[in-house]
Amino acid sequence: MLFSNSHTASKFNRIGTEQGLAAVGTALTRFGTCYNFAPDATEPDFFAYVVGDRPDEDEETFEEGLHLFVNPWAAVPLSTNALPGVTTYKLGESGVLGFTFPVSFRPFASKTVVFEQEGAEMLARYLQLKLLGRLPPDAPELFDTEEPTPNL
Numbered sequence: 001m002l003f004s005n006s007h008t009a010s011k012f013n014r015i016g017t018e019q020g021l022a023a024v025g026t027a028l029t030r031f032g033t034c035y036n037f038a039p040d041a042t043e044p045d046f047f048a049y050v051v052g053d054r055p056d057e058d059e060e061t062f063e064e065g066l067h068l069f070v071n072p073w074a075a076v077p078l079s080t081n082a083l084p085g086v087t088t089y090k091l092g093e094s095g096v097l098g099f100t101f102p103v104s105f106r107p108f109a110s111k112t113v114v115f116e117q118e119g120a121e122m123l124a125r126y127l128q129l130k131l132l133g134r135l136p137p138d139a140p141e142l143f144d145t146e147e148p149t150p151n152l
Helices: 009-018 120-131
Strands: 026-034 045-050 067-070 087-091 097-100 107-116
Touching: 009 026, 009 107, 026 120, 045 120, 107 120
Parallel strands: 067 087
Antiparallel strands: 026 045, 026 107, 087 097
8 A cells, every 4th residue: 555645735836846847936945844863863853944955866756755555465465665765664574564764854744835925035045044943033033933924
């Protein structure tokens, strides 16, 4: 069974933006939580980035957010390597569900804010810095604290 709860309009907007298909004057900021690869991690990592800033080799893919559950009783079993880049779950011989995934960016949940106005790029970068706690102390407040919507 192939499952995804992240293949939404936002994902397609982000991938299109990375490919240079966004309308002029449009910028996107994505933020959320992702897998923390630290061996002693007990909480996910927080991330925020301006869409289009990820390096080419790390651009968002359709595999990101896909989960493959392999049926151990299938008449024609699917190889666990059938869909590279997808998180794969397989029932082990001991009856415990195991999983494998490539060591790469693995978001759990995210929001995408789309700016379609003059200064969109500046607003997207401001929001990224605000969410990451990297704004200078004297920076003006452009967004409400509850939701990242501009106070313009």
